[in-house]
Amino acid sequence: MAEPELVDVVVLGLGVGGEEVAGRLAEAGLTVVGVERDLVGGECPYWGCVPSKMMIRAANAVAEARRVDGLAGTAQVTPEWAPVAKRIREEATDDWDDRVAVQRFTDKGGRFVRGSGRIDGPGRVRVGDQVFQARHGIVLGTGTRPSVPPVDGLAETPYWTNRAAIEVEELPASLLVLGGGAIGLELAQVFARFGVRVTVVEALDRVLAVEEPESSEAAAAALRADGVEIHTGVKAARVEHGAGGFTLRGTEGEEFTAERLLVVTGRRAHLDELGLDTVGVDASGRYLPVNDRLHVTDGIWAVGDVTGEGAFTHVAMYQASIVVADVLDHVRRADGGADPSGTASVVGGAVGSASSLAATGSSGAAGSVPRADYRALPRVTFTDPEIGAVGLTEQQARERGINVQVGFTRLSSSARGWIHRTDEVGFIKLVADADQGVLIGATSAGPAGGEVLSALVVAVHAAVPLTQLRHMIYAYPTFHRAISDALRNLGR
Numbered sequence: 251m252a253e254p255e256l257v258d259v260v261v262l263g264l265g266v267g268g269e270e271v272a273g274r275l276a277e278a279g280l281t282v283v284g285v286e287r288d289l290v291g292g293e294c295p296y297w298g299c300v301p302s303k304m305m306i307r308a309a310n311a312v313a314e315a316r317r318v319d320g321l322a323g324t325a326q327v328t329p330e331w332a333p334v335a336k337r338i339r340e341e342a343t344d345d346w347d348d349r350v351a352v353q354r355f356t357d358k359g360g361r362f363v364r365g366s367g368r369i370d371g372p373g374r375v376r377v378g379d380q381v382f383q384a385r386h387g388i389v390l391g392t393g394t395r396p397s398v399p400p401v402d403g404l405a406e407t408p409y410w411t412n413r414a415a416i417e418v419e420e421l422p423a424s425l426l427v428l429g430g431g432a433i434g435l436e437l438a439q440v441f442a443r444f445g446v447r448v449t450v451v452e453a454l455d456r457v458l459a460v461e462e463p464e465s466s467e468a469a470a471a472a473l474r475a476d477g478v479e480i481h482t483g484v485k486a487a488r489v490e491h492g493a494g495g496f497t498l499r500g501t502e503g504e505e506f507t508a509e510r511l512l513v514v515t516g517r518r519a520h521l522d523e524l525g526l527d528t529v530g531v532d533a534s535g536r537y538l539p540v541n542d543r544l545h546v547t548d549g550i551w552a553v554g555d556v557t558g559e560g561a562f563t564h565v566a567m568y569q570a571s572i573v574v575a576d577v578l579d580h581v582r583r584a585d586g587g588a589d590p591s592g593t594a595s596v597v598g599g600a601v602g603s604a605s606s607l608a609a610t611g612s613s614g615a616a617g618s619v620p621r622a623d624y625r626a627l628p629r630v631t632f633t634d635p636e637i638g639a640v641g642l643t644e645q646q647a648r649e650r651g652i653n654v655q656v657g658f659t660r661l662s663s664s665a666r667g668w669i670h671r672t673d674e675v676g677f678i679k680l681v682a683d684a685d686q687g688v689l690i691g692a693t694s695a696g697p698a699g700g701e702v703l704s705a706l707v708v709a710v711h712a713a714v715p716l717t718q719l720r721h722m723i724y725a726y727p728t729f730h731r732a733i734s735d736a737l738r739n740l741g742r
């Protein structure tokens with residue numbers, strides 16, 4: 251067995267969260283080994299957020315051009331997929347090559363190891379023949395993979411997950427999308443706008459089921475307007491694939507056919523691969539439970555999708571800043587004793603200087619590491635209209651026994667919505683805690699729903715009193731001005 255190599259920290263998985271933690275700890279002067287088996291950067295830049303939003307940008311341009319009719323004359327649009335695929339290949343992903351990302355990490359002083367790593371006892375990580383002993387800790391940023399339902403026959407077919415859908419160079423004539431969550435709807439709308447005959451099949455009784463029912467209605471209406479067929483309440487029983495493409499059969503005898511099948515029914519962490527048993531951590535759950543400083547257990551932190559706290563890049567980045575601060579705090583305590591001023595340099599050569607620690611932006615002082623707080627977790631479904639949401643839905647708030655007040659307004663009844671004309675489904679919905687006099691949740695659906703959301707995120711995050719929200723000035727005629735109408739309607 252190879253002699254373990256002593257380092258400060260090992261980061262397993264260099265997706266969004268792991269890369270951020272590893273890079274910042276290396277910049278702080280720690281000896282950091284970053285292990286990645288696939289591409290540094292993870293799902294978001296290569297098969298997730300970035301390329302999917304490039305596709306959406308292109309599809310929205312097509313849709314906007316089609317709106318010229320009736321507003322500004324006539325326009326003929328001939329959508330072509332080739333420029334979209336080229337942009338994804340060349341600009342977003344470097345043809346799915348991570349050389350730039352690897353160098354970004356090594357330029358910060360990190361040591362990169364390509365391979366699949368697993369924990370091999372306390373503080374120890376094994377990657378093939380290499381074994382590292384981490385003096386200060388291990389950070390797990392191993393993300394998730396698509397969760398494919400156990401539908402009869404499915405595993406034997408060449409179904410797509412998000413990766414094939416993002417990499418596609420030539421569009422199929424027709425596409426079945428199994429799963430009506432955010433990713434399924436975003437991709438369904440894109441492909442429909444490029445002329446693919448798209449059918450969405452969802453097991454629950456509405457698409458976008460984790461959001462407000464009004465959001466589900468808005469998304470479904472918008473997609474149907476783009477020609478997407480939506481079938482809810484359909485439980486997939488069997489999938490077949492042959493020369494004619496895919497056939498999906500539901501438990502009630504429903505039948506859908508298409509050239510391609512995209513399965514987007516959620517994602518799951520693969521904890522069983524991480525060697526957690528060697529450190530006494532239960533690996534049987536769907537995700538890795540963490541506390542509010544992202545500790546899994548002594549000397550092990552987790553970050554990003556693997557924690558199950560929200561499968562979003564902004565959650566991974568938010569958690570990463572807490573992990574960085576906490577690891578550095580831990581290093582100070584371990585090497586120099588608690589140092590409330592945060593100015594002591596770490597002994598043992600692990601940290602070069604006090605200023606390098608300060609440069610990480612961590613608060614420095616022991617005990618002042620920020621705690622994770624997900625009350626104001628924002629999420630945006632980038633359909634057109636965009637559907638942004640923060641905090642609790644009305645139903646979640648009622649289930650918690652909160653004295654709920656709801657305020658609702660349609661964008662079409664606001665000046666900007668009326669001027670815009672093309673948005674019939676946009677709305678603002680506010681969920682307030684009437685006893686506390688603050689917003690605890692909100693949804694903003696509309697042409698810039700994700701941007702309008704920012705004001706609502708601040709309101710929920712900072713618990714801005716409703717009285718203050720009612721007495722501030724909202725620019726006319728913006729989409730966000732509809733927030734003041736929804737506030738007026740609270741409790742009505």
Ligand SMILES: Cc1cc2nc3c(=O)[nH]c(=O)nc-3n(C[C@H](O)[C@H](O)[C@H](O)COP(=O)(O)OP(=O)(O)OC[C@H]3O[C@@H](n4cnc5c(N)ncnc54)[C@H](O)[C@@H]3O)c2cc1C
Nearest residue numbers: 263265266267287292293298299367393554555561562563
């Ligand atoms: C189609 C799609 C669209 C999305 N759009 C958005 C969006 O618009 N906005 C948003 O906020 N989020 C979006 N997301 C979610 C976002 O991509 C994830 O939340 C984010 O990538 C999570 O980062 P992570 O670091 O936790 O994990 P990942 O990005 O999954 O990275 C984990 C990395 O760990 C590596 N790894 C795993 N196990 C090991 C091991 N044992 N050894 C070595 N390496 C390992 C993997 O290869 C992977 O590179 C989207 C996701 C998809 C699929």
